[in-house]
Amino acid sequence: MTDNDKIIYLENKIKTLELQQNQLIKIVLHSTPEWAQESLKAAKSAGLVELPFMGISSDGSYDFYRILDLLYRLKLL
Structure with missing residues (x-):
């Protein structure tokens, strides 16, 4: 070669x-999953700051949404 x-x-x-x-x-x-919409609203109203993830216009990965949803369901948000 x-x-x-x-x-x-x-x-x-x-x-x-x-x-x-x-x-x-x-x-x-690509977008926020439907099941995470409510927990994302709660996080934003609590003053949590979104961080740019890999230079992409997105709130986060599926892991981010899973953790956020768990915190919301445990009423920690």
Whole structure:
């Protein structure tokens, strides 16, 4: 494999990984799940600050929403 072939291979690999990453971001961080809407409202009214997650306009990941919902159900929010 020549140096040029290696560069082309790596460029294609990077493009593939970027595409996969963008697809995962759209799936996982696209929007707030319906079941977490109420707990998210409670967290915002309690003054919790959303942090930018990976530079994406989103309140958080599914783990974030699960923890938030658990805190809400335990009446800690």
